[in-house]
Amino acid sequence: MTGPPDTWPATPPVIAVVGPTGSGKSDLAVSLALEFDGEVINADSMQFYRGMDIGTAKISLAERRGVPHHLLDILDVTEEASVSDFQQQARALIADIHNRGKRAILAGGSGLYVRAALDVLEFPGTDPDIRRRLEAELEAAGPAPLRKQLEDVDPVSAGRLGDARRIIRALEVFELTGRPFSSFMPSREYFQPAVQIGLGVDRELLRERLARRVHTMVDRGLLEEVRRLDVAGLRRGRTAPRALGYAQFLKVLDGDADVEQAAEETIVATRQFARRQLTWFRADPRITWLDWQDPELVAKTAALCGPGLP
Incomplete structure (x- = not known):
C-alpha cells in the first residue's frame, strides 16, 4: 500500500509478513498483532501439522504472547x-x-499459500480416478509419455513443469475442465486490500542463523520428534515427510545416516529453500522490503499498514 493516509481504504488491508525461513516473520507478526489488536493466520504449510513442532520452528504458546493464532496444528501427518x-x-x-473489529495478519514463507490467501487465484478441482490412472501410466511407462500428452494440450505448462507429480496434476486439470493448467496461473491482483511486508536479510548472517537453528533443533530433540511422528504414520503422508529436517532424520531412523550427517544435510537443504523463497518473493513488486534487524522494524511496518479498524 502506498500513498498518504487519506488514500487508504476504509477497511484496512490484510497484513502479510513474508520472507525467507529464519528471518523473524513470526515475531514481527506477533508484534504487529499487539500493535493493531490483531490475530495471526499461519501461512507456513508445514506448520499445519500436529506434532511437527521442533523441526518447523513452530511458534510456542509463550512466544505468541497471548495473540490468537490460526491454522496451526490442523492436520495429522x-x-x-x-x-x-x-x-x-x-x-x-x-x-x-x-468482522470482530480486529486485524488479520498473515505470516509465513510458503509463497503459493500466501498468494492463495491474498490474490485472485482459482483452483480447479481434483478427481481421484483420473489421478490414479495417470499415476499408473507413470509407473508403467515413466514420465516421457505423460509429458508428450501435456505438450499436445498445454505446451506452456509442459515447458514450465519438470516434476512428474506436477505434470500429472496439469493433465488432471485439463481432463476435468477442458482448460490448460497454465490458464489458472495467478495474476498479481489482490482479492481484497492487502499490504505485504518482506523481511530483507543479510544472506551471510542468515546462512549462519539457519545453521545454528538446525543445531538447536537437534539439541531440543528433533530426532525423537521424528521418531514419534514415524510411529504416527509420517511416511504415509504425501506432504509432511518431505519437510525440511524430517526427510533427513528419517534416514537416521533407517540407519542410512547419523545425526551429524542428517543435521548437515538439513542445513544445506534449508539454505537452498531460503534462496528459493527469496527468489519467489523478490519477484512480487508489491512487497515492501524492510531490514530484518532494523531496531525500528515494528514501528516502520506499522506505519506502512495503515490505521486499525474503527
Whole structure:
C-alpha cells in the first residue's frame, strides 16, 4: 500500500509478513498483532501439522504472547496439505477477524499459500480416478509419455513443469475442465486490500542463523520428534515427510545416516529453500522490503499498514 493516509481504504488491508525461513516473520507478526489488536493466520504449510513442532520452528504458546493464532496444528501427518482448502479457510478467517473489529495478519514463507490467501487465484478441482490412472501410466511407462500428452494440450505448462507429480496434476486439470493448467496461473491482483511486508536479510548472517537453528533443533530433540511422528504414520503422508529436517532424520531412523550427517544435510537443504523463497518473493513488486534487524522494524511496518479498524 502506498500513498498518504487519506488514500487508504476504509477497511484496512490484510497484513502479510513474508520472507525467507529464519528471518523473524513470526515475531514481527506477533508484534504487529499487539500493535493493531490483531490475530495471526499461519501461512507456513508445514506448520499445519500436529506434532511437527521442533523441526518447523513452530511458534510456542509463550512466544505468541497471548495473540490468537490460526491454522496451526490442523492436520495429522498422514493428511495432505491443500492450497485450495487453505485459501477457503484463510479467507473465512480474515473475514471473521475483521468482522470482530480486529486485524488479520498473515505470516509465513510458503509463497503459493500466501498468494492463495491474498490474490485472485482459482483452483480447479481434483478427481481421484483420473489421478490414479495417470499415476499408473507413470509407473508403467515413466514420465516421457505423460509429458508428450501435456505438450499436445498445454505446451506452456509442459515447458514450465519438470516434476512428474506436477505434470500429472496439469493433465488432471485439463481432463476435468477442458482448460490448460497454465490458464489458472495467478495474476498479481489482490482479492481484497492487502499490504505485504518482506523481511530483507543479510544472506551471510542468515546462512549462519539457519545453521545454528538446525543445531538447536537437534539439541531440543528433533530426532525423537521424528521418531514419534514415524510411529504416527509420517511416511504415509504425501506432504509432511518431505519437510525440511524430517526427510533427513528419517534416514537416521533407517540407519542410512547419523545425526551429524542428517543435521548437515538439513542445513544445506534449508539454505537452498531460503534462496528459493527469496527468489519467489523478490519477484512480487508489491512487497515492501524492510531490514530484518532494523531496531525500528515494528514501528516502520506499522506505519506502512495503515490505521486499525474503527
